[in-house]
Amino acid sequence: MKTVNIIGAGASGLFAAYELHKLLDDKLEINVFEQGHSIYDRRCPILEGKTRNCINCKPCAIMSGFGGAGAFSDGKYNITTEYGGWLTDYIDDKDALGLMEYVDKVILELSEEELEEVYEPKSGYKKEALKHDLHLLEGRVRHLGTEKNLRILKSMYEYLKSSGVKFHFRTRIKNVNAYEDSRHRFEIESDEDIFKSDYLIIAVGRSGAEWFARQCRENLALRLINNQVDVGVRVEVPAQVLEDITGEIYEAKIKYRTKAYGDIVRTFCMNPNGYVVTENTDGIITVNGHSFSDKSLGSENTNFALLVSSRFTEPFDDPYAYGKRIASFSNLLGGGVLVQRFGDLTGGRRTNHHRLAQSFTRPTLEATPGDLSLVLPKRQLDDIIEMIFQLDKMFPGMANEDTLLYGVEVKFYSSRLELSEELETDIEGMYAIGDGSGTTRSLSQASASGVHVARVISLKE
Ligand SMILES: Cc1cc2nc3c(=O)[nH]c(=O)nc-3n(C[C@H](O)[C@H](O)[C@H](O)COP(=O)(O)OP(=O)(O)OC[C@H]3O[C@@H](n4cnc5c(N)ncnc54)[C@H](O)[C@@H]3O)c2cc1C
Incomplete structure (x- = not known):
């Protein structure tokens, strides 16, 4: 046999x-x-x-x-x-x-x-997104x-x-x-x-x-x-900010090309009333998210990833190592995942315990308050900030002071x-x-x- x-x-x-x-x-x-x-x-x-x-x-x-x-x-x-x-x-x-x-x-x-x-996909949202130069991808989603x-x-x-x-x-x-x-x-x-x-x-x-x-x-x-690596953050907002779209299509997969660099930033893995969680890849702690289908187990927030794709050309051929190195900075500074309020990030301040305690958005993951600008490369950080302001036009409240950003989220795709x-x-x-x-x-x-x-x-x- x-x-x-x-x-x-x-x-x-x-x-x-x-x-x-x-x-x-x-x-x-x-x-x-x-x-x-x-x-x-x-x-x-x-x-x-x-x-x-x-x-x-x-x-x-x-x-x-x-x-x-x-x-x-x-x-x-x-x-x-x-x-x-x-x-x-x-x-x-x-x-x-x-x-x-x-x-x-x-x-x-x-x-x-x-x-x-x-x-099922609902075309009205696609049209609405286009008005803001946001591009909604469509698919049927079975949520278990x-x-x-x-x-x-x-x-x-x-x-x-x-x-x-x-x-x-x-x-x-x-x-x-x-x-x-x-x-x-x-x-x-x-x-x-x-x-x-x-x-x-x-x-x-x-x-x-x-x-x-x-x-x-x-x-x-x-x-x-050679393949790509996607580096970014997990964003957490009160569920109300996204509830119209998540109630209808569950997950909004949106792409946007930034004006500053022409890079593609995308939303990924949206978890309505979900929880932010950590993930361990070969000893490096990164961030992810999940939610329960049982509504009684849900949180008051929705989380999703914002990722910037980087593709490399010769001589560099190890995007995996690049992603891991960036994630390792947050581990070095915060002993794991860092969390920062959007208002602190754009205001050039570190989020500390005191500022986090004042946040109206309550974090679902206990992460170390810190400064993501010391972790993420400028290009990716600028891209993410630009995208959040763009998303705010379609989903008002997205760019609030207390929107929480957890870093680092990395999607390793390895070499193909x-x-x-x-x-x-x-x-x-x-x-x-x-x-x-x-x-x-x-x-x-x-x-x-x-x-x-x-x-x-x-x-x-
Ligand atoms: C927290 C989290 C949430 C996610 N949520 C979703 C979601 O909602 N929807 C979605 O579409 N995707 C989601 N994903 C991604 C999804 O899980 C993956 O795309 C999918 O699991 C890939 O399947 P795979 O079989 O390729 O690899 P994996 O599921 O990673 O399985 C590979 C297996 O190979 C084993 N293995 C590796 N090396 C060896 C070795 N040398 N010897 C023996 N065994 C080995 C590993 O232990 C592992 O169990 C999520 C991922 C994570 C981490």
Whole structure:
């Protein structure tokens, strides 16, 4: 029997395993290797209220384990090709959308409860945004919320386990080797063992991206294409500022080209009545956000990211390191995430405990009051300030003194591999999917990439 080994049990790896089992049933042995814990054993001391600050668990239970980085997320499945990744660079637009709709169908099947929260695009907002030179991206959004998302992941785990998919938790893969002339073409090594396979799917997400890039450069002689890094802040405002739009379309994905530099700034990951949270990427503490579908668990604020994309040209080829270095300044100054009132930032003042205590907007994350102008490069900071004033024209209240900015939020997309339309690398039988391959940056697109590769392998078989 042939074997497929999948590294990573996030959205992309799980949907690859799911679809492979559906299509090839018992014709294929499917193994999933995951450095984190099973869905029942993922525990973050911050979420459990045991500590306020990140204590650098290894591996981080937020980013690793069954369900990957999406497990404790808000579970927003954006069914669109307008944002959430670059799958359409490889797959026809209609097919990519079809894959995401299929993922949505599977989620509905796996859920034992009603999933009624779907937000459809509303064109009136697009027109309104255009009046202010703001560009609203549109998509259908299925919002699961953190609790339902976790319950669906548990169903997925039970289904895959009972279907014969073998999970190897707490198994970090250290090395990948490919051979042309052996019965099994691939060998992956953990601390304890070596595992062989006929096909290899790399689905390591953002947390495994740096490791994977090193494997490509040093071990596999695979070429990496330079990619971008997005650096910015998480903005928190009273929920009323955005409630008209979040009530109708849940999330406003808006792009704006700044007048000062011509850079694109975008809003990302909006969480109505949500909470600002920390995230740990390879020991660097950054900021993120989430919200619950159960309204009674909501906060009085809405948060979202404001990100500035930076693309680099030769000779620099390590955007990942650039993003980490910026985030590390906030860790150095604040011991983690910094928070600053917008009025203090534009007024050239540090936010201190006293000023924060006076803020009408109450922070949902206990971060260190500080000065983001000592952390973010001038260009990104100017871009963010300009965008907030622009957003204020559409959403009055956005540029208030007490709008809170948390830094730093960084979206690492890692380097992108050269891949075929099948998402196959230059090594036959080896595929790269999801966020770790640099082709996606969302649950929907990552899951869709897993389904796509499973279908490619099933056609070969
Ligand atoms: C707090 C938070 C909230 C989010 N909210 C949303 C949202 O609402 N909607 C949305 O679309 N997206 C959201 N995202 C992004 C989304 O989670 C990712 O786009 C998605 O999880 C990518 O799936 P993936 O399979 O590519 O990678 P991941 O989910 O990151 O999974 C990769 C897995 O591989 C494992 N791994 C890595 N290296 C190795 C190795 N060497 N050996 C073994 N295992 C390894 C990791 O432990 C991880 O479990 C959120 C992310 C975070 C962190």
